[in-house]
Amino acid sequence: MTIRIGIAGYGNLGRGVIAAIAQNPDMQAAAVFTRRNPADLKLEDKNIPVVSLAEAAKWKGKIDVMILCGGSATDLPKQTPDLAQYFHVVDSFDTHAHIPQHYAEVDQSCRKAGTVGIISVGWDPGLFSLNRLYAGAVLPQGKDYTFWGKGVSQGHSDAIRRIAGVKDARQYTIPVPAALERVRAGENPDLSVRQKHTRECFVVLEPGADAARVEQEIKTMPNYFADYDTTVHFISEEELRTNHAGIPHGGMVLRSGCTGKGNKHLIEYSLKLDSNPEFTSSVLVAYARAAYRLAQEKAFGCKTVFDISPAYLSPKSGEELRAELL
């Protein structure tokens, strides 16, 4: 009984989902759905059909769980509720401020159709959120800290690329070691945005562009850079390709709390990821298994990682889990 997975969108995340499915013998990549001309998509595995996203509804009954691999800005707010009419769905919606609205819309679609939706799956939101919840429940008197990096922020890299005169760019978010040490020491400090992270930018200029002006525009960009200590390096296209081709990321969630008469405790969860999209895809695939199992129980509606019993993520049985992992 193989779980048939549909992949909606074939960017980094979609390719990562196909790679992750190959590591899970109980799953199968049933079809890739795309807004592009299906004939233009060259998959490494020629056995996976490529279908126009517009025809997804015809695959009802042939896909168990659809994993949505689009972006949070414009794709997922529309696609996830749409596709939840026909399939159980899992997405990685990560615009924190809009999660309640997205949840409501997916929930409505799922309940109407009798499907399961799991939204905001990945590592943040996702595994980091889980750690904030577990740690906060165990240590109610305490303080949470989330650090991101060292890793490539796609949003910040894109923001630099939109500046006139910039040909390409890569932005790294880096936790400030001193801030991390204060948290680990149990100081429970109040940390400003600037105190927690620095930003390092590697920028390729268009011929003749004014480096000083570009650097100034980056460092003063509101929201993205103005509140941070930002370093800008101008490099060649060649150097960008050679030294900054990967999409690594990671980070840490910490909770520092106390119990009884002042005993201190530190809970720390950290990720070091060579490939942000492949790791996110691996989390999506594990939650697709959970969606499939919840569907068998007719537990319809929208869920988040908070609502899913951990056992549902694993291919192992309850007996195996208790004997091997507990």
Added chain:
Amino acid sequence: MTIRIGIAGYGNLGRGVIAAIAQNPDMQAAAVFTRRNPADLKLEDKNIPVVSLAEAAKWKGKIDVMILCGGSATDLPKQTPDLAQYFHVVDSFDTHAHIPQHYAEVDQSCRKAGTVGIISVGWDPGLFSLNRLYAGAVLPQGKDYTFWGKGVSQGHSDAIRRIAGVKDARQYTIPVPAALERVRAGENPDLSVRQKHTRECFVVLEPGADAARVEQEIKTMPNYFADYDTTVHFISEEELRTNHAGIPHGGMVLRSGCTGKGNKHLIEYSLKLDSNPEFTSSVLVAYARAAYRLAQEKAFGCKTVFDISPAYLSPKSGEELRAELL
């Protein structure tokens, strides 16, 4: 609507549960149950009734969840199934090899009585187990590592105390830094017992005891010490009291895995705990909340941390969790 918690056993864990309940406004310590003469138990909070464990059944209907604070060797195998006849129960049963049998016995008692039981709650088994499960589901191609310490192992300290000529002792389990570094570097090494942990012992001798003989007995003790590099320090009773009074512990669960074409990922979860029993108690109390909620859904039977949706641990509503922690 306060959750009324019964505390069965008043050792370090029982005292920790009372301290943890004080941090959770939705809970109340309803009574302490003891095998000792209740009049002999002097609680700091005089408002908490102390009752003979033999009379626990009379408290049916006055206790929502009973937290068992006895030991895994002889107390819990009998007490958890017994008390599950009358109450929803949570225990910290930690004899890994006997978990399947304990699970079966508690499950039978719970199903017969219509109660919820959650066993093996704490940090290992417990939060560490959760991290092994989550990390393994996300990175199926990888390897798990668990390191314990630096911290006091009660079992090993007790084993030293049983040696003739030993008045008191404290044993610390310490991860080997070089082993940890190899795991963090993604080497996926095969590590022997000796390569992962060292053991450090602080021993107070009885007057006239033969230090060399005691040291030899410790270092050659099968299972406990023979397979480890063990250091023995002889110290005064005064020094033991001053420098080794605490019960700190902690450790790390790591999973090192890869995705796609060899991208490496490291997931690390670590705990640094000033008080092992107080932290374990805090986990027990959070799962008591989950037991109460599962009971309201009539989800009777025995569970482990693997079977509990994370949201059930938190006093926050689904809306609050999605808005604040996701």
